[in-house]
Amino acid sequence: LKLQEDYPSHPCxxxxxxxxxxxxxxxxxxxRSDVVADAASPGGDGxxxxxxxxxxxxxxxxxxxDTPYGDGTTxxxxxxxxxxxxxQPLPRIAGSxxxxxxxxxxxxxxxxxxRRSVITVxxxxxxxxxxxxxxxxxxAITDWPPWVLEDNGTRNRVMSILFGSGLFIVAIEDVVGxxxxxxxxxxxxxxxxxxxxxxxxxxSERGAHKLHKELNHGLLDVGAVILFLLPAMGIVEAIDxxxxxxxxxxxxxxxxxxxxxxLMPIICLLTFFLSSVIDNLTATIVALKILRNVxxxxxxxxxxxxxxxxxxNAGGAWSPIGDVTxxxxxxxxxxxxxxTVTWLFLPSFVAGVLPLAGISWQLTRRSKGRGVKxxxxxxxxxxxxxxxxxxxVHEQDALEEHSEEDIPCSDIPFxxxxxxxxxxxxxLLVPVLKIMxxxxxxxxxxxxxxxxxxxxxxxxxxxxxxxxxxxxxQHEESGISQGPPMGGVVEALHKVDLTGLFFFAGVLLAVGxxxxxxxLRDYATFLVATCGHSPVALCSLLGISSAFVDNVPLVEAxxxxxxxxxxxxxxxxxxxxxxxTGGSLLSIGSIAGVTLMSMEGIGFLWYARNxxxxxxxxxxxxxxxxxxxxxxx
Numbered sequence: 199l200k201l202q203e204d205y206p207s208h209p210c211x212x213x214x215x216x217x218x219x220x221x222x223x224x225x226x227x228x229x230r231s232d233v234v235a236d237a238a239s240p241g242g243d244g245x246x247x248x249x250x251x252x253x254x255x256x257x258x259x260x261x262x263x264d265t266p267y268g269d270g271t272t273x274x275x276x277x278x279x280x281x282x283x284x285x286q287p288l289p290r291i292a293g294s295x296x297x298x299x300x301x302x303x304x305x306x307x308x309x310x311x312x313r314r315s316v317i318t319v320x321x322x323x324x325x326x327x328x329x330x331x332x333x334x335x336x337x338a339i340t341d342w343p344p345w346v347l348e349d350n351g352t353r354n355r356v357m358s359i360l361f362g363s364g365l366f367i368v369a370i371e372d373v374v375g376x377x378x379x380x381x382x383x384x385x386x387x388x389x390x391x392x393x394x395x396x397x398x399x400x401x402s403e404r405g406a407h408k409l410h411k412e413l414n415h416g417l418l419d420v421g422a423v424i425l426f427l428l429p430a431m432g433i434v435e436a437i438d439x440x441x442x443x444x445x446x447x448x449x450x451x452x453x454x455x456x457x458x459x460x461l462m463p464i465i466c467l468l469t470f471f472l473s474s475v476i477d478n479l480t481a482t483i484v485a486l487k488i489l490r491n492v493x494x495x496x497x498x499x500x501x502x503x504x505x506x507x508x509x510x511n512a513g514g515a516w517s518p519i520g521d522v523t524x525x526x527x528x529x530x531x532x533x534x535x536x537x538t539v540t541w542l543f544l545p546s547f548v549a550g551v552l553p554l555a556g557i558s559w560q561l562t563r564r565s566k567g568r569g570v571k572x573x574x575x576x577x578x579x580x581x582x583x584x585x586x587x588x589x590x591v592h593e594q595d596a597l598e599e600h601s602e603e604d605i606p607c608s609d610i611p612f613x614x615x616x617x618x619x620x621x622x623x624x625x626l627l628v629p630v631l632k633i634m635x636x637x638x639x640x641x642x643x644x645x646x647x648x649x650x651x652x653x654x655x656x657x658x659x660x661x662x663x664x665x666x667x668x669x670x671x672q673h674e675e676s677g678i679s680q681g682p683p684m685g686g687v688v689e690a691l692h693k694v695d696l697t698g699l700f701f702f703a704g705v706l707l708a709v710g711x712x713x714x715x716x717x718l719r720d721y722a723t724f725l726v727a728t729c730g731h732s733p734v735a736l737c738s739l740l741g742i743s744s745a746f747v748d749n750v751p752l753v754e755a756x757x758x759x760x761x762x763x764x765x766x767x768x769x770x771x772x773x774x775x776x777x778x779t780g781g782s783l784l785s786i787g788s789i790a791g792v793t794l795m796s797m798e799g800i801g802f803l804w805y806a807r808n809x810x811x812x813x814x815x816x817x818x819x820x821x822x823x824x825x826x827x828x829x830x831x
Contacts, residue, residue: 324374330363331388338392347396354717357389361708365746368786369802378795378802379697382704389711390416416710419750420703423789426640427479427702429647431694432687433621434483436650438491439661439690440617445610447491458494462502462558465489469506470550473513474520476625477639481510482790486797497564501557503798504809507790508782508816512550515778516542519629523753523777530757532770541771541827549779549820553812560808613659624650651687661689698796705792709747718747722755737772738821741780745787749777772824779820782813 334356337346346352364385368378390413397405437443454460465485473481485506489499514520518528518535527533624646631642712718721743729735740752756773763769781788785795785805794800 320374323370324376327363327367327374330360331384334360334392335388338388338395341395347392350716353392353396354715354720357392357712357715358717360385360389360392361712364708365786369806371801377697379701379704382701382708384704386704386707386711389708393711393715412714416707416714419710420706422638422640423706424699424703426477426643427699427789428694429640429643430480430625431483432647432691433624433643433650434480434487435693436654436687436690437617437621438487439687439693440654440659441611441614441661442616442618442621443487443491444614445618446488448610450488450492458498459558459562461489461492461494461498462505462554465502466505466509466551466554469509470513470547473510474517475629477628478510478514478521478788478790479793480625481513482506482793483797485510486794498561500798500800500804501561501808503794503800504805505554505557507785507788507794508553508779508809508813509550510790511782511788512546512779512816512820515549515775516546519632521774521778523749524774526750526753527757527770527774532757532763532765532767533774534766537766538771538774541824542775544827545775545820545824546779548823549775549816552819553809553816556812556815557809560812616657617654617659620650620653647687654686659686661686695796698793701796702789702792705786712747718752719755722752722759726759733769733772734821734825737769737776740773741776741817741821742783744777744780745783749781749787753777768828772821775820775824776817779813779817783810783817785809 337343341347346356364381367374367376367381371378371381393412394409397409399406399409450461450464453464465488468488469481469485472484486503489502489506494502511521515524516539518524518533518538524533524538528535528538627646627649628639628642631637631645632639637645709718722740725736725739725743729739736756740749740756743749744752753773760769782791785791785800785802791805795802795805
C-alpha cells in the first residue's frame with residue numbers, strides 16, 4: 199500500500215522490489231521527489247524513471263532496456279536542477295539473469311537438476327517411511343511370518359525400528375510435507391495392531407484378557423493426559439477470549455519499556471515459578487498465550503517459547519506438585535517435600551535459567567548477522583530477505599510504540615480483570631484439591647473448567663470481539679430467557695487445537711505400546727548394567743533417554759529396580775532432576791515441548807538446532823550444581 203501511494207504509476211507493484219525501489223536505514227520509502235516523471239520519455243506516457251544515484255543502485259543493476267532521460271542528459275529541467283547530468287550506461291555482458299542470459303542460461307540446467315533431485319529424495323523418503331509402517335501392518339493383518347510375531351526379541355526390535363521411523367518422519371515434517379499428527383496416529387495404531395496379534399486374542403481367552411489389560415493401562419494414561427490437557431487449554435483460551443491477558447501484557451510492556459530483550463527473563467522466571475505451582479503443561483500454554491499478545495516478531499516468539507519449555511520443565515522438577523515424575527516419587531514415598539525443595543531448587547533454577555543467556559546471545563548474533571539496521575546502499579539482498587528485515591524493524595517499532603502508551607490502570611475494563619482473576623483461581627484450585635483430597639489432576643482441571651464456564655455465564659462476561667451494539671441488543675432481549683450468553687466459553691473452546699491433541703494421543707499410545715512390549719524395561723535394565731551403581735551416570739542417561747521416550751515408564755522401571763533404596767537418597771533426587779529437565783533436549787521429550795510444536799507450528803529440526811544445545815548445557819550444569827551442593831553441604 200505504501201508503494202502504491204508513493205509510486206502510483208509504477209507497473210511493478212512489488213513490495214521491496216530491489217530494481218524498482220529500496221529502503222533506507224529507517225526502513226521508510228524514499229520520497230516521491232526521487233522519482234522523476236518525464237513526459238519526453240520513450241512512449242511519452244510520463245512513466246517514472248528511477249535514477250540509480252538517488253537510490254543507491256549502480257548502472258549494472260538496471261535492465262538492458264534502461265535508457266537515459268528525455269533530453270539525453272538530465273531527464274528534464276526539474277531533474278537537472280536536482281541531480282547531476284546522467285552518465286552513459288556502462289558496457290554490459292550480453293544477457294542477464296532475468297533475460298535468461300549469463301546466469302539464467304548456464305545455471306538453469308543445474309538448478310532444474312537440483313530441484314528434481316530434491317523432489318525425488320522427498321518422494322523416496324515418503325515411500326520408505328510409509329513402507330515400513332505398511333509392511334509391519336501387513337504382517338500383523340496376515341499373521342505371517344509367525345517367527346516375527348512370536349519371538350519376543352524380534353518383536354521388540356521391529357517395534358523399536360517402527361518407533362524410530364515414526365520419529366524420523368516427525369523430525370523431517372517440513373521436508374516430506376506430512377502432518378506429524380497423522381504420522382503419530384498411524385504409528386500408534388500400527389504398533390498396537392502388531393502387538394495385539396502376538397497375544398492371539400481371537401484364539402485364546404487368556405490372550406484376549408492380557409491384551410485388554412494392556413490396552414486399559416495405556417488408555418488410562420492417555421485419557422488422563424487428554425482429559426487434563428483439553429480443559430487446561432480451554433481455560434487458557436477462555437481467558438484470552440475475554441481478553442484477560444491484556445492486563446498481563448500491559449504489565450509486561452511497562453516493564454520492558456520498549457526493549458524486547460527484557461521479555462526473555464520475564465517469561466523465563468514467570469514460567470519457572472508458575473510451573474512449580476501448577477503443572478508444566480499449563481504453565482507453557484499460559485506463557486505462549488502471553489507471548490502472542492505481546493508485539494514481537496515470530497522468531498523472537500519462537501525462541502522465547504523454547505525458553506519457556508526449558509523453564510517449565512525445570513520448574514516442575516523441584517516441586518512435588520510440579521512435574522509428574524517428581525509427583526510419582528513423592529506419592530510412593532521416595533522423596534519428601536522439604537528436602538526435595540531444599541536440594542533441587544538451585545539445580546533446577548540453573549537448568550532452567552542458564553539457557554537464557556545462550557538464547558539471548560544467539561538472537562543478538564543472528565540479528566546482527568542479518569543486518570536489521572542497515573543502509574540501502576550497502577545491502578543488495580533478495581526481496582524476501584528485505585521483507586524479513588523490514589518486518590523485524592517494523593515489529594520493534596510497534597513494540598516501542600505500544601510501550602510508550604501510558605494506559606492508566608483505571609481504564610482497564612472490569613471484565614478483563616475478572617476473566618484473568620477467575621482463570622488464575624480455577625487453575626490454582628487444581629493443585630490445592632490434589633494435595634487436600636488426593637483428587638487426580640484431570641478431574642481437578644475438569645472442575646476448574648466447569649467453574650470458569652459457570653461463573654463467566656453467570657456474570658455475563660463478553661468477549662473482546664463482540665461489538666457494543668451486539669452487547670446492547672443482547673441486554674435489551676435479556677427480559678426474555680434466551681439461554682446462556684453468546685460468544686462465551688463455548689466460542690473459546692472452538693479455538694482449541696485438536697491436531698495437537700491428536701498428536702499427544704499418538705505419542706502416548708506409541709510409548710504405551712513400547713512399555714507393554716517390555717522395550718522400555720529392557721532398556722532401563724541395560725542402563726543399570728552399563729552404569730553400575732553410579733547415580734550420576736545412571737540418572738544422566740535416564741534424563742537423556744527421556745528426550746526420546748516418555749520419562750514416566752523409565753522412572754517406574756527405576757523405582758521397581760531400586761525399591762530397597764531409602765527415601766531422600768541422592769539417587770531419587772537426581773532422578774527427579776534429570777527426568778524433569780532431560781525432556782527439554784528435544785521437542786518430543788516433554789508435553790511442554792509438544793505443546794510448543796502444536797501451538798507455534800515449529801518443527802523438530804528447528805527445536806533441535808536452536809533450543810536443544812542450550813537445553814543440554816542447562817541439563818549438565820544442573821547436575822553439576824547438585825553434585826557441588828552435595829560436596830559442600
